[in-house]
Amino acid sequence: MTFQISQRGDEYLKTAQTLLRAAETMTDRVIAGQLKALADDYQQRAEKASHVDAAKAFARSAANAEGECT
DSSP states (O other): OOOOOOHHHHHHHHHHHHHHHHHHHOSOHHHHHHHHHHHHHHHHHHHHHHHHHHHHHHHHHHHHHHHHHO
């Protein structure tokens, strides 16, 4: 299933990419691992935020359509 990334989700993805780039330059493997874990968390947040934003947009659209029918 594909979905469109919301603006909020896109910001989370940009942060995740920045964290991954920082992790790649680290010589300390422990810190690099922590940065990668944090990047994974931000990628999950991006997906969740996009789903939530899409659901909210759908609910608003449905409410508007229902209001027009009455």
